Amino acid sequence: MTKKISEFSAADAALGYVYQVRIALVWSLRRLKQGQDFLVTLETLDDVTFETKGQPDELLQTKHHKSKAANLTDASTDLWKTLRVWFEGYAKGSVPKGAALHLLTTVTASAGTAAANLRVQNRNVSAAVQALEATAQSSGSQENLPAYTAFLSADAATRRLLLNSVVIIDAAENVLDLNQVLRSEVYWATESKYHDAFLDRLEGWWLRRVVKHLGHLHEGDEILSDELEAQMSDLREQFKADSLPIDDDLLDFKLDETIYEAHTGSIFVRQIELTKAGKRRIAAAIRDYYRAVEQRSRWLRDDLLLIGDLDKYENRLVEEWDLYFEATKDELGSAAIDAAKESAARSVLAWAERTTIPIRPMVVEPFITRGSLHMLSDELRIGWHTEFYARLKHLLLGKAGS
Secondary structure (H helix, E strand, O other), X not given: OOOOOOOOOOXXXXXXXXXXXXXXXXXXXXXXXXXXXXXXXXXXXXXXXXXXXXEEEEEEEEEOOOOOOOEEOOOOHHHXXXXXXXXXXXXXXXXXXXXXXXXXXXOEEOOOOHHHHOOOOOOOHHHHHHHHHHHHHHOOOOOOHHHHHHHHHOOHHHHHHHHHOEEEEOOOOOOOOHHHHHHHHOOOOOOHHHHHHHHHHHHHHHHHHHHHHHHOHHHOOOEEHHHHHHHHHHHHHHOOOOOOOOOHHHHOOOOOHHHHHHHOOOHHHHHHHHOOOOHHHHHHHHHHHHHHHHHHHHHHHOOOOOHHHHHHHHHHHHHHHHHXXXXXXXXXXXXXXXHHHHHHHHHHHHHHHHOOOOOOOOOXXXXXXXXXXXXXXXXXXXXXXXXXXXXXXXXXXXXXXX
């Protein structure tokens, strides 16, 4: 079924921006593998700019088109807009002499054109200069006129000098095909079966970092190679056999009113209410429950964890809880009054709030344990009050019948 699209849709432009962000990551990963120290910026001197030792040394223009049917002719607007950026930047001194200038485009340069002659292979800068000069002097394109003016304003030596630094990379992968390109760039980081999950987290971090960078552009915020290297190192550790990734959005999760209200009638909340604990402890429990459910679901979805692994983990949690719970019951005695039972229940709850039982040796994030314990309490497999099952079993029966 064909979807109707508004004539005002900015889908193509949006894809272009996403492409720019993803290409910046691809090229940054390639530099990282070469052991380079660099910083990268977007939307400064160019779409993507790389600097080493405080000097811009590589500028990248990206041009994304959904169809490769278009081609890069001598009068191509994509080509001339790019040349305008570089020639005007060179005249102002913002594009330094010797910086590598790349135009990466998803379309194909026609044989014999200036763009074709500026590829890495079969390069002929002299022929490209002649073709561009002829076009700038004869074309009647008003859209390209500012670019023609900037080009012709430079003397012949400058044109040749600048075009010596220009490399056209045409017929490049489109934004969707970059999935495979990114996989190839991180193939060494983790097992191949985890590549998709690894990239999801790497790209999530990269997008958040780019948003922060763009939001603080005028304050000089730059993305350092050290940041990317640290993130890669952290993710590699999380995808080892004795670890699991903990997602940043869950670490940073803040409980809102909607999620709070959605869980107020849950069995695990009723368990806490039996202890007469305060509302802030209930809110913390809901937060941890939500985070643990979501993180565990992601692990299962990404095949990082098996159902059997969770069963073993939950059995360990129940065993540890049982030791503390039974000891608390013994101390309490059979003749305890309600206030004493509630106090003892708060003690068991406090144990659940501060204990950490790793699901794998290196997974020590507390919300996993706390949230998993609340998940078990929601099933009445464990509880805090000595009489939790007798008082709440009707809720479990109602839950099963709903």
